Amino acid sequence: MQTATLEQAKELGLLPEEFEKIKEILGRTPNFNELSVYSVMWSEHCSYKNSITLLKTLPRDGSKLLTKAGEENAGLVDIGDGLACCFKIESHNHPSAIEPYQGAATGVGGINRDVFSMGARPIAQLNSLRFGNIHTERTQWLLKGVVKGIGDYGNAFGIPTVGGEVYFDDCYETNILVNAMSVGLVKVGKTISASADGPGNPVYIFGSATGKDGIHGAAFASKDIGEDAANDLPSVQVGDPFWEKLILEATMELIETGAVVGLQDMGAAGITCSTSEMSAKSGTGMDVWLDKVPLRQNDMKPWEILLSESQERMLVVVKKGQEAAAETVFKKWEITYAQIGIVTDTGRVRYYMNDILEGDIPAESLVLGGGAPVYQREWETPAYFQLIEQFNANQIEIPENLREVALFLSAEPNIASKRWIYRQYDSMVGTVMQSTNRPSDAAVVKIKGTEKSLALTVDCNSRYIYADPDKGTQIAVSEAARNIVCTGGEPTAITNCLNFGNPYNKEVYYQFKHAIDGMGKACRKFDTPVTGGNVSFYNQSSDGTAVYPTPTIGMVGVIERPEYITTLDFKAPGHHIVLLGHQHNDMGSSQYLAKYHQVNYAPCPFFSLEHEFALQQAVKQMIRSTSVQSCHDLSEGGLFISLFESAKAGNLGFKIHSNPVVRKDAWLFGEAQSRVILTVAGEAELALIESIAEMHGVPFSVIGRTIPERLVVDEEDWGDVRNFAAVYDDSIERLLEKR
């Protein structure tokens, strides 16, 4: 085969110095197949070349971690009772921006395969979505497509979607973000590694046949979205949830046979990635016969087979002599399979087509931690910080009618009910979802056969991170932990999905660097190590506009006992409403400021990691004292929205008195952090809660009481909770269904 040229290398997204490095490694000029393989394996998506140095500064150790970050397809933590929780979040931003339905669907498929390829059966899914202005036709098309894609895929796959978040901000107009998370369970010691040990062992592909879809998907995910992005349509993969369900069941049965040496799903860079990563991990090699790969279409070239990102495919190394046991499982589930190669001791991946050697590469040279390039990028302080410094709260007038503001915020899509969205997801299949009938800050998922439940959440308020990447990311981690604590759980570990602009832009890299710093600080404080995740750069359009830095945090916590499960709904009239946490004259980067006053440059809300930690310790102890009737943290929309959500969920109202030292709009709608509202029934419980707050140095104030149906603020009757509920519930549906 002809040797490749520098021009071809550039077209495939490689830098001239990377082309030189490839020549050095091979001791010759690569052919086009080999060049293609390097181009995907060294793409940002697979190699983490511009992020790995900083990612290594994150806390990645802990007594509960069963595998180190990045070592396997997903993170793994010990949750007791002989069980481990396997979980990961991943982005599918670029495909979803072009073909929302398939882009989102295959994102769901990919993340679930990461979990079950480790031997863990998925039990819950979550997602985090970002769109532009909900009023534009394009955003509505994207939103409808993404939601239907997630729903159709996840529903048929049969794992409940139990939680998520959705935001609308102009910065996501071109580059939407679609992050999907999967959580599974496996018995400790029963996990399967993505390794290819034992030269002579056969290598099988099973699942769907290989087609031309998704070729260069990984490279596509590693560049800005330009006007010609629609030309990249063949880079978008097509999903089939029915096949995913079949390979899930087949994989589980395959592992039971004991015939499996190692297993990896095929995601980005397809056969290339799975064969080289598994070989490199074991220090072995692999001979792969591309002509044996079951194909969907004729006349596919070697590089097309190597790079195809056709979905629902798995690569498995089987113990020699136990081929029959594996094949029995494939036949039972009627899925396509073929032996496509053999493990060798050469340290090289060698790709053959009809006995002709089409590529011959040292496996180690392709992978992260091996020969893949690593770059240190430069950063500089973003210029827009000056605009943020100019913010002066005194220039924001307090609106005369705060009830109108409250109604406005109840209808604001970033705050309003996401019912139109989540009802399209099956949240109840599996009979583990405990939050359907008892809502709480984090989704509660039963671990059957034990006393325990998992508390799951995804969180990231990117507006805060835009204002202050370090502090904003500390808040993202803290909010995730707070949601779990308010639900009665103990935060265990996180997975992250780091969505940023172009890393070669120094201001973007500043955001990235400082977000990682902030994440590290908060994760250390809460002892929630980072188990892995995914980096998605280049979320920016060709005019240079980057999305807000969006390091989505997926957190898993454990609720030890059923009686610790704490919900957010008010339980009965006459209960005391307690506000925990410091009260500040602060409305920085709040939805109130951004959406009502249209101010987009303001500081991050007040935050102290020490205050947050103390608050969470206090809330944990309060919940264990069993005197807490309801618990809900303060987030978007501030105190009023939290109170309203608790009232609505309990079909009750509230009567509250504001704090005269804080301006009333900031008191009602400001988003200063580390605050929680809870309700308690009687005086004795109130005294107990107060003493616990005091013990932890957490400010405590009784701001009012629950009452039947009315919302009363400073003796002013704002009306029936059902009036606010109607606005809150229907806002998004009305926009999308044009009612």
Place this chain on the structure above:
Amino acid sequence: MRFGVVIFPGSNCDKDLIEALEHHTGGSVVTLWHQDKDLKSCDFIFLPGGFSYGDYLRSGAIAAKSAIMESVIAFAHKGGYVMGICNGFQILCETGLLPGALLRNTNMRFTCSNVHLKAVNTTLPLLKAFDSSHSYSIPIAHGEGRFYADEATLKHMEENGQVLFRYCNAAGEETHDANPNGSLNNIAGVCNAGKNVFGMMPHPERAAFEHLFNTDGVPLFEGLRGMFPR
């Protein structure tokens, strides 16, 4: 008593149903594989929810032609008890064992949410544990659940006591707003003329455990227990 739960490729509510049957009925449960024809001497066959064969072509259409369904159809024709939930209901309509068809929801969206149900013909042994004046909260999760039958069939079904459940509001009123998918006469579940084949779109097995904080589906399983006294 012995229950058989059929597993098609793409079934995904099979485990939930088995758990509810085992927990509430005191009977034993065996699984039946779609490629087999042996019903393993079961007294009552269940077709669970999910997306059998991916629900490609049309929900339940391919499953209706599977090997196991030949045996299930013969069993039903001899008076054997068969019940389909959600996708199982769709399959039974496709086989013709149940009258009518299940069309796309009127809002054209898959919808998962709690709805309220009223048990209609509580003289049936299966529904005996339901109180016909009470409104039960039981979830639905489907995109094609709009029950449809021609006028004559519908009239006959109504007169013959073949309506099992209707959608209603929390107060038990069978209103338009309480109908989540546009089903005719708010119908959520039906049986055949012989009253041995049953189908319902809502999922009682998703409302049958304390840990879900909803046990409104339990009367269905109590009804099953009553049908086969030891």
